[in-house]
Amino acid sequence: xxxxxxxxxxxxxxxxxxxxxxxxxxxxxxxxxxxxxxxxxxxxxxxxxxxxxxxxxxxxxxxxxxxxxxxxxxxxxxxxxxxxxxxxxxxxxxxxxxxxxxxxxxxxxxxxxxxxxxxxxxxxxxxxxxxxxxxxxxxxxxxxxxxxxxxxxxxxxxxxxxxxxxxxxxxxxxxxxxxxxxxxxxxxxxxxxxxxxxxxxxxxxxxxxxxxxxxxxxxxxxxxxxxxxxxxxxxxxxxxxxxxxxxxxxxxxxxxxxxxxxxxxxxxxxxxxxxxxxxxxxxxxxxxxxxxxxxxxxxxxxxxxxxxxxxxxxxxxxxxxxxxxxxxxxxxxxxxxxxxxxxxxxxxxxxxxxxxxxxxxxxxxxxxxxxxxxxxxxxxxxxxxxxxxxxxxxxxxxxxxxxxxxxxxxxxxxxxxxxxxxxxxxxxxxxxxxxxxxxxxxxxxxxxxxxxxxxxxxxxxxxxxxxxxxxxxxxxxxxxxxxxxxxxxxxxxxxxxxxxxxxxxxxxxxxxxxxxxxxxxxxxxxxxxxxxxxxxxxxxxxxxxxxxxxxxxxxxxxxxxxxxxxxxxxxxxxxxxxxxxxxxxxxxxxxxxxxxxxxxxxxxxxxxxxxxxxxxxxxxx
Numbered sequence: 001x002x003x004x005x006x007x008x009x010x011x012x013x014x015x016x017x018x019x020x021x022x023x024x025x026x027x028x029x030x031x032x033x034x035x036x037x038x039x040x041x042x043x044x045x046x047x048x049x050x051x052x053x054x055x056x057x058x059x060x061x062x063x064x065x066x067x068x069x070x071x072x073x074x075x076x077x078x079x080x081x082x083x084x085x086x087x088x089x090x091x092x093x094x095x096x097x098x099x100x101x102x103x104x105x106x107x108x109x110x111x112x113x114x115x116x117x118x119x120x121x122x123x124x125x126x127x128x129x130x131x132x133x134x135x136x137x138x139x140x141x142x143x144x145x146x147x148x149x150x151x152x153x154x155x156x157x158x159x160x161x162x163x164x165x166x167x168x169x170x171x172x173x174x175x176x177x178x179x180x181x182x183x184x185x186x187x188x189x190x191x192x193x194x195x196x197x198x199x200x201x202x203x204x205x206x207x208x209x210x211x212x213x214x215x216x217x218x219x220x221x222x223x224x225x226x227x228x229x230x231x232x233x234x235x236x237x238x239x240x241x242x243x244x245x246x247x248x249x250x251x252x253x254x255x256x257x258x259x260x261x262x263x264x265x266x267x268x269x270x271x272x273x274x275x276x277x278x279x280x281x282x283x284x285x286x287x288x289x290x291x292x293x294x295x296x297x298x299x300x301x302x303x304x305x306x307x308x309x310x311x312x313x314x315x316x317x318x319x320x321x322x323x324x325x326x327x328x329x330x331x332x333x334x335x336x337x338x339x340x341x342x343x344x345x346x347x348x349x350x351x352x353x354x355x356x357x358x359x360x361x362x363x364x365x366x367x368x369x370x371x372x373x374x375x376x377x378x379x380x381x382x383x384x385x386x387x388x389x390x391x392x393x394x395x396x397x398x399x400x401x402x403x404x405x406x407x408x409x410x411x412x413x414x415x416x417x418x419x420x421x422x423x424x425x426x427x428x429x430x431x432x433x434x435x436x437x438x439x440x441x442x443x444x445x446x447x448x449x450x451x452x453x454x455x456x457x458x459x460x461x462x463x464x465x466x467x468x469x470x471x472x473x474x475x476x477x478x479x480x481x482x483x484x485x486x487x488x489x490x491x492x493x494x495x496x497x498x499x500x501x502x503x504x505x506x507x508x509x510x511x512x513x514x515x516x517x518x519x520x521x522x523x524x525x526x527x528x529x530x531x532x533x534x535x536x537x538x539x540x541x542x543x544x545x546x547x548x549x550x551x552x553x554x555x556x557x558x559x560x561x562x563x564x565x566x567x568x569x570x571x572x573x574x575x576x577x578x579x580x581x582x583x584x585x586x587x588x589x590x591x592x593x594x595x596x597x598x599x600x601x602x603x604x605x606x607x608x609x610x611x612x613x614x615x616x617x618x619x620x621x
Contacts, residue, residue, distance in 0.1 A: 034077075035144065036057075036066065037052075038089070051140050062086055062087070063089065064087055077108070080109055080110065089111065097126035108144070112132070128147060188259050190244050190258050196256065200321070213271070213272055213310060214310075216268055216311070217285075218328070221303075267281075285340075289304040290302075290303055306332055309321045331347045377588045380587055385604065394407055421449065426470070429468070432471075438602070446509065448511065454494070475504045476506075481532065482511060498527045510528050530565070531558055532565075548582075570589035592611045
């Protein structure tokens with residue numbers, strides 16, 4: 001077995017054998033390295049200084065001075081004498097190795113004590129090599145060079161390790177960031193669709209093994225589009241973050257809440273024992289969503305629709321559960337919103353059919369499957385046609401002709417109503433211009449607006465202006481019908497929109513007056529010129545009846561306010577007679593004509609298609 005000194009001797013022999021290389025190191029790398037020579041004898045310092053003249057040298061004449069200099073500016077190598085007054089070399093070596101600043105500095109003991117015990121003490125104190133006095137210059141140079149090379153390699157390795165550790169740390173941080181981006185929603189910090197699917201599959205597997213149940217909830221926000229359209233997308237983002245925090249507040253740590261995208265959230269309630277606990281959580285979620293959100297210095301109220309599917313009753317796999325929770329949510333929205341709905345097979349067929357109709361609606365617009373009918377409006381005092389209401393129909397490929405009640409709510413729910421409404425406006429104006437060109441001037445064209453169209457005032461106003469410009473139809477002959485409910489959500493916004501429509505010269509009519517919230521006090525403050533009385537007030541209409549008195553009061557009040565009155569749903573001569581008695585301006589209904597296609601309506605205008613019954617006698621009476 002080789003002793004440490006023997007191993008070092010072999011190393012020195014190797015270094016001496018490549019002396020040329022060492023010389024180049026002395027003149028290049030070592031010129032940047034520092035050697036501290038510690039010896040109390042000036043002659044020894046002079047000799048070592050001469051031998052190591054190519055290096056940057058510093059000198060200390062005592063152990064205490066050596067420690068002070070080394071701690072202040074650690075050298076690359078120390079040549080250390082043992083026998084010194086005060087602190088001996090072994091003690092100095094130990095203290096240097098104990099201090100973090102100098103523990104990695106190689107120390108070569110230079111001493112006249114060359115016995116085995118002294119070497120053992122030196123190595124125990126931390127020395128890396130021994131040189132015996134009197135020193136041999138080539139040996140000193142070789143060993144110093146060897147240890148400087150090792151020191152530099154060690155320093156380079158430490159530096160490389162540090163860089164590697166930093167690179168590993170940066171890579172780990174990057175991988176964590178990429179994982180977060182891949183699995184978490186960047187806006188809310190919630191699990192995204194990818195992580196949600198993974199969690200859902202895990203819940204299915206765990207509950208399948210444990211024979212337990214869990215609930216899957218799909219949550220859709222009501223009025224989120226309104227927030228985006230009216231307060232801006234920043235407010236919409238703020239709302240989504242607020243919703244995320246509120247959902248987290250009502251759930252356990254073992255549950256999962258995720259954002260699928262847009263305003264759609266999901267919740268996985270793990271290990272639920274009965275429906276009561278699920279109902280309790282769903283109720284808390286709706287309460288949290290119903291509480292006002294502070295957005296853009298305004299208190300904004302929204303609501304949510306929650307669909308619930310239970311494992312394993314409503315599906316034994318993730319895909320089926322997700323589909324059924326979505327169907328239940330859809331039904332919750334259709335049932336009035338701000339409610340939760342458990343999946344059931346009874347509603348599944350209805351909702352599935354409705355979802356199919358959504359898909360078919362997209363195709364219907366693309367395939368031009370819609371058309372317009374026109375129902376004439378009659379001047380009560382003359383019996384002549386004074387205008388028409390445009391009514392949209394859907395020529396469904398398999399179900400035949402569908403009326404607005406069959407598809408408008410679906411179009412409003414999926415946002416297609418805006419596109420469909422623009423088509424109705426453009427088509428009706430083009431038809432009316434054709435009739436004007438044939439000499440039928442002054443006919444009022446009534447077009448219905450939906451609540452969805454009315455909320456996006458900028459888009460509505462731009463659409464109306466564009467179609468009026470494109471067709472050249474006079475705006476004073478265009479009448480837009482709104483419903484009472486459109487005015488209630490945001491009266492200031494509604495009034496501003498109506499003012500801009502009125503500024504174009506368009507007439508505004510309140511449709512279905514008397515069936516909702518409206519009063520004449522409200523009408524007095526709105527830019528409305530006409531009201532349309534709903535057909536429900538015409539039932540059991542006879543002289544002296546309650547409905548007759550009510551209609552008389554409405555008509556009288558409307559006249560005082562200067563409002564034009566149209567009565568729709570007139571189906572018999574008695575109803576028409578009473579309207580004449582009480583002063584209704586215009587009437588509309590099957591007594592005169594059902595809604596007609598454009599060609600038939602033109603025939604009616606030309607007098608080639610007679611109006612219904614013997615109503616003319618009533619006008620003449």
